[in-house]
Amino acid sequence: MSEQYNTVLARIYGPHTIKLALLCVLTVKKNRHTNSPSSLASFINTITFESRKLVITEDGIRITKSLFIPFNIMTADILEDISYILEIEPNRNIFVDADNKNNVVYRDKISDINVLGIGNIVCGLFLLIKGLSRNKNQIYLMAFFDTVVSKIVFEQRVEFCNIVGMCVDYGYVSKKNTVALCT
Numbered sequence: 001m002s003e004q005y006n007t008v009l010a011r012i013y014g015p016h017t018i019k020l021a022l023l024c025v026l027t028v029k030k031n032r033h034t035n036s037p038s039s040l041a042s043f044i045n046t047i048t049f050e051s052r053k054l055v056i057t058e059d060g061i062r063i064t065k066s067l068f069i070p071f072n073i074m075t076a077d078i079l080e081d082i083s084y085i086l087e088i089e090p091n092r093n094i095f096v097d098a099d100n101k102n103n104v105v106y107r108d109k110i111s112d113i114n115v116l117g118i119g120n121i122v123c124g125l126f127l128l129i130k131g132l133s134r135n136k137n138q139i140y141l142m143a144f145f146d147t148v149v150s151k152i153v154f155e156q157r158v159e160f161c162n163i164v165g166m167c168v169d170y171g172y173v174s175k176k177n178t179v180a181l182c183t
Contacts, residue, residue, distance in 0.1 A: 008081045013052055013063055013116055015170060017078055018124025019131070021067035026128075037144060041151035044125060048118045048156065056082060056104045064116060118156055119166040122149055126167040 011017070025043075026033055033043040043066075050064040060070035061082060071079065086104070126145060133141040146164075153160045164172060 008084050009054075011081050012054065012061070012078070012085070013120065015120050015123035015127055016075070017063065017069060018067065018116065018121055019127040020069045020073055020075075020078075021063060022124055022128050024068060024070065024073070025066060037147040038151060041148045041155065044121055044148065044152050045155050047121055048115060050116075051114050052116050053105065054085070056086065058103075067116075118152070118158060119163060122152065122163050123167050123170055125149075126172055127170055130171060 026040075033040055047064060047066055050066060052064055053062070055062040060068055060072075060074070062068045069078075074082075125148065129141050129145045149163060150160060153163055
């Protein structure tokens with residue numbers, strides 16, 4: 001049970017779910033976080049320090065304080081993972097919020113990981129931008145992604161190549177083979 005549970009949690013807190021959460025945040029609060037690459041990088045940096053906490057509401061799931069994903073945009077795989085957690089996990093608190101909606105809060109006591117991780121968040125951002133890009137604006141969006149990531153890694157004091165290298169598994173290809181040059 002523990003191994004499958006950890007796998008399910010890894011998917012829930014993984015880049016594909018983060019992509020959906022970022023999509024929601026950036027479309028709802030688009031003026032605040034999308035004014036510039038710096039404002040987006042600042043937002044991403046803030047998320048990297050938020051504790052991960054799984055809250056299942058009547059409307060969707062919250063994976064950190066800032067990241068919420070409504071059920072209506074989730075993939076079948078994510079919905080299946082949420083269902084699995086609801087079925088097997090006894091370590092939960094139930095509360096009713098101000099709108100009389102039921103919320104289930106899960107505490108992940110099995111894992112030592114307390115945050116989503118910069119790699120997962122940047123990969124989620126990459127997946128979001130990749131999903132937006134079509135042939136005519138792909139170069140612009142990839143340049144935008146590289147600019148945002150450059151600002152993130154500068155603030156976090158991590159290697160650009162290490163973070164972008166994680167995105168290669170999700171389809172990141174640098175026009176100048178940046179990742180190959182880093183190795």
